[in-house]
Amino acid sequence: MDRVPILKLGDILIVSIQIDLQDQSVLALQEDLSEQVVATGARGVIIDISAVEIVDSFIGRMLATIAGISRMLDAETVVVGMRPAVAITLVELGLSLGGVRTALNLEKGVALLNHIESVQIASATR
Numbered sequence: 638m639d640r641v642p643i644l645k646l647g648d649i650l651i652v653s654i655q656i657d658l659q660d661q662s663v664l665a666l667q668e669d670l671s672e673q674v675v676a677t678g679a680r681g682v683i684i685d686i687s688a689v690e691i692v693d694s695f696i697g698r699m700l701a702t703i704a705g706i707s708r709m710l711d712a713e714t715v716v717v718g719m720r721p722a723v724a725i726t727l728v729e730l731g732l733s734l735g736g737v738r739t740a741l742n743l744e745k746g747v748a749l750l751n752h753i754e755s756v757q758i759a760s761a762t763r
Contacts, residue, residue, distance in 0.1 A: 641666045643673050649750060650674065650712075651743070653685040663699045670703060674710045681750035682707045685743060687718025697732035704737040713738065713753050717746040 639662060644651040650673055652666070670682065684700065686692075704714035715738045727734065738753075740746040 640669065643669060645673075645677055645679070646747075648677070648679050649681040649683060649747065650677065650679045651683045651685065653688070655688045658696060658699070660695075663695075667699070667703055667706060671706050671710060674707055674712045679712050680754060682712050682714045683743065683746045683750070684714065684716045685718045685746075686716060686723065687720070687742075689723060690720070692723045692726050694730050694732060697727055697730060697734060700737055701732075701734050704734075708736060713750060715740050715746040715749050717741065717743050 639656050641652055641654055641656065641658075641662065644653070650670065652670065656662070658666070673679065674682065682703070684703065686700075689696070700714075700716055707714045714736075716734070717740045719739060738749060740749050
């Protein structure tokens with residue numbers, strides 16, 4: 638079974654999905670990612686799906702589940718690199734990806750996480 642690598646950039650974990658995800662690899666990714674969030678104290682997770690050409694309800698649910706797990710571990714999730722065809726398919730499947738923030742690319746995803754953190758810091762100091 639291929640494992641999806643998880644890269645660390647400061648306090649952000651980056652997951653770049655470059656393989657077709659099977660049920661077992663998704664479960665392994667969810668477990669590996671949650672362990673890494675706890676071990677590193679990451680405040681954000683970016684999932685790059687720019688290499689994903691086909692999406693189904695399983696992948697949509699997987700993204701929402703990972704976002705939920707990360708949020709419970711005090712880390713925001715941003716999905717980046719979604720192709721227009723993938724976005725259209727998700728809408729046609731009726732998947733809203735609740736709780737999953739999106740950005741056009743990795744750079745904008747990092748900027749979004751930085752903005753979220755600065756807003757949280759500002760509201761905490763009030």
